[in-house]
Amino acid sequence: MTTSMIAAIITKNKYKVIFLVAMLVLLVLAPQFVSRFTVTLITLCFVYSILAMSLDLLAGYMGYASLGHAAFFGVAAYSVAIANTKMGYSFLPSVIFSLAITIFLALIFGLLVSSLKGVQFTLVNLALGQVIWGVAYRWYNLTGGDDGLRGVARPEIGSLVLRGDSFYYFALIVFVVSLICLVMLVQSPFGQTIRGIKLSESRMRVLGYNVFLHKYLNYIIAGFFAGVAGILMVYFNTYIGPSSLEVFASASALLMVLVGGAGTLFGPIIGASFVVLLENFFSAQTERWMMIMGLLYVSVVLFLPGGIFGLFKNLINRIFSRKIQKPVSDSIDK
Amino acid sequence: MTFWVVQLLNGLAFSSLLFLLSVGFTLIFGLMRILKLTHGAFFALGGYVGLTVLQVTGNFYLAILAGGAAMTIIGLLQHKILLHRFHGIPLNQVLLTLGLWLIYDDIILVIWGGIPQRVPPPPLLEGAMSVFGTAFPKYRFALILLGVVVAIVVWLIIEKTKLGAVIRAGADNEEIARAMGINVNKVFIFAFGFGSFLAGIAGVLGAPLLGLEPATSSLILPLALVVVIVGGLGSLKGAMVGSLFVGLVDNFGRVLIPDFAYFTLFAPMALILIFRPQGMFGRK
Numbered sequence: 013m014t015t016s017m018i019a020a021i022i023t024k025n026k027y028k029v030i031f032l033v034a035m036l037v038l039l040v041l042a043p044q045f046v047s048r049f050t051v052t053l054i055t056l057c058f059v060y061s062i063l064a065m066s067l068d069l070l071a072g073y074m075g076y077a078s079l080g081h082a083a084f085f086g087v088a089a090y091s092v093a094i095a096n097t098k099m100g101y102s103f104l105p106s107v108i109f110s111l112a113i114t115i116f117l118a119l120i121f122g123l124l125v126s127s128l129k130g131v132q133f134t135l136v137n138l139a140l141g142q143v144i145w146g147v148a149y150r151w152y153n154l155t156g157g158d159d160g161l162r163g164v165a166r167p168e169i170g171s172l173v174l175r176g177d178s179f180y181y182f183a184l185i186v187f188v189v190s191l192i193c194l195v196m197l198v199q200s201p202f203g204q205t206i207r208g209i210k211l212s213e214s215r216m217r218v219l220g221y222n223v224f225l226h227k228y229l230n231y232i233i234a235g236f237f238a239g240v241a242g243i244l245m246v247y248f249n250t251y252i253g254p255s256s257l258e259v260f261a262s263a264s265a266l267l268m269v270l271v272g273g274a275g276t277l278f279g280p281i282i283g284a285s286f287v288v289l290l291e292n293f294f295s296a297q298t299e300r301w302m303m304i305m306g307l308l309y310v311s312v313v314l315f316l317p318g319g320i321f322g323l324f325k326n327l328i329n330r331i332f333s334r335k336i337q338k339p340v341s342d343s344i345d346k
Numbered sequence: 347m348t349f350w351v352v353q354l355l356n357g358l359a360f361s362s363l364l365f366l367l368s369v370g371f372t373l374i375f376g377l378m379r380i381l382k383l384t385h386g387a388f389f390a391l392g393g394y395v396g397l398t399v400l401q402v403t404g405n406f407y408l409a410i411l412a413g414g415a416a417m418t419i420i421g422l423l424q425h426k427i428l429l430h431r432f433h434g435i436p437l438n439q440v441l442l443t444l445g446l447w448l449i450y451d452d453i454i455l456v457i458w459g460g461i462p463q464r465v466p467p468p469p470l471l472e473g474a475m476s477v478f479g480t481a482f483p484k485y486r487f488a489l490i491l492l493g494v495v496v497a498i499v500v501w502l503i504i505e506k507t508k509l510g511a512v513i514r515a516g517a518d519n520e521e522i523a524r525a526m527g528i529n530v531n532k533v534f535i536f537a538f539g540f541g542s543f544l545a546g547i548a549g550v551l552g553a554p555l556l557g558l559e560p561a562t563s564s565l566i567l568p569l570a571l572v573v574v575i576v577g578g579l580g581s582l583k584g585a586m587v588g589s590l591f592v593g594l595v596d597n598f599g600r601v602l603i604p605d606f607a608y609f610t611l612f613a614p615m616a617l618i619l620i621f622r623p624q625g626m627f628g629r630k
Binding site: 127128131132134135139140142143146147149150259266267270302303306309310313314 | 375379381383428431432436437438440441442444445446447448449451452453455456561564565567568571572574575579608609611612615616619620623624
């Protein structure tokens with residue numbers, strides 16, 4: 013992408029850019045004004061926003077809902093933990109090792125799922141995800157089983173140890189860089205092809221696109237960014253356990269996408285923040301938060317089929333359509 | 347030689363359980379196109395209900411019936427109140443049943459706690475018997491027989507009875523079946539209840555073999571999924587062959603390379619998917 017193209021995109025989306033810059037300034041200044049706890053919550057929102065956006069590449073843009081996406085998130089986190097605590101690697105080698113493992117996994121899984129359609133895709137991803145969870149849950153020597161792995165060293169850049177505010181800024185940078193990469197990706201011809209596949213796979217095939225290859229590459233890219241989120245998460249918590257790989261972890265990522273609104277990058281960010289805040293709130297209030305999250309899933313399906321984003325869109329449409337569309341329909345009646 | 351015979355029989359016993367579990371899943375999907383992801387939770391919940399009945403009455407057979415009956419009722423309620431609204435919208439079915447799964451798992455935690463439970467087999471089937479000169483647990487042998495009987499009964503119902511013809515008609519072309527005056531909804535409800543019943547009794551029957559723990563639902567569902575993925579979604583024959591396949595592969599995997607217990611499932615599934623993405627007996 014050339015600079016002139018970027019300039020063109022910016023002038024086309026002037027208000028969006030102003031809004032995003034304002035948000036960024038707010039996020040940069042946030043640690044000065046809000047409590048320690050809020051800073052950690054926002055950090056978590058960054059982590060899960062990256063995960064949700066990566067899943068949205070599949071679920072929203074391509075129309076393929078995966079129920080095994082947490083596999084990449086969890087495997088990346090486990091790889092860092094194993095590299096760091098068992099093999100003694102420092103920050104950068106651990107990250108490189110982890111990303112290599114994640115990409116390798118995505119290469120294999122992608123090969124298996126990229127020719128599948130609809131429900132088959134969802135189910136096979138679910139099964140693959142559960143297999144990975146089963147390995148983490150049962151392979152005690154490597155993964156610590158149910159106890160997980162503790163004591164991952166905080167990341168270090170030079171002599172700076174990232175913790176507290178500095179980790180917040182680190183996460184913010186990773187989030188912003190990921191967001192920029194993903195925006196560029198979905199705007200690119202590749203992204204357009206992915207959207208085309210969502211609309212009609214057979215038409216894309218007739219037009220001469222290699223549908224399998226696009227689905228495969230998109231799957232790998234989505235896996236890669238889920239891995240980035242997983243790496244951030246394990247450095248943030250300094251702990252990883254099998255619960256991060258459960259089907260519910262994948263489901264909660266899907267929930268984030270759907271609650272926020274699929275097929276946009278902004279939607280998953282809202283959805284992820286919403287789910288993270290809710291989860292934190294309920295797990296602090298009651299031991300029965302699992303049940304409450306279950307009820308949340310059920311109520312989202314029952315009452316919010318288009319997500320929060322969809323709700324707002326509907327509301328806005330309803331308000332404006334009265335003003336705009338009425339005269340038009342009147343004129344038709346006459 | 348003895349080792350292989352015993353492991354083969356162990357694998358077959360496990361196949362029987364998997365068949366009981368996955369036949370409902372595949373029937374419900376084949377007929378109604380509903381992804382009932384609570385199926386693993388039904389297995390676990392049925393097992394726990396059976397455990398309580400066993401502790402109260404001391405009767406294993408009553409426990410089996412209670413587990414099955416409880417899951418039939420819960421399954422029918424689940425379908426009547428929630429699932430039927432989302433006919434033909436898989437993503438909503440998935441989220442809905444996942445939410446219910448979370449709720450069922452939490453109910454298990456509230457009522458039965460987080461400690462793994464052992465369940466004894468019924469007294470009549472305790473101990474071992476001699477098979478080809480080697481000792482083999484009676485209970486597992488009974489499971490194999492039961493699996494074969496259920497498989498034959500289900501096959502007869504589907505292939506040889508009027509109900510089966512109606513079921514097949516409903517699965518093949520719902521609209522035409524409706525137009526012919528067949529009450530498809532009734533058939534659907536029967537299938538949903540029957541599938542839930544089988545999941546419930548599989549949970550009770552599996553408890554002496556696998557024990558019960560809060561993770562049971564998550565541990566068993568992937569096996570059922572692999573069965574239907576390998577066999578082909580919605581295919582009865584697929585569920586039979588898939589169960590045999592997964593039961594044996596998983597058992598030998600566990601015995602020969604225990605650290606990779608789940609991995610041994612993954613490799614054959616991968617191979618089959620590469621050559622037949624729709625499963626062995628799945629329709630495109």
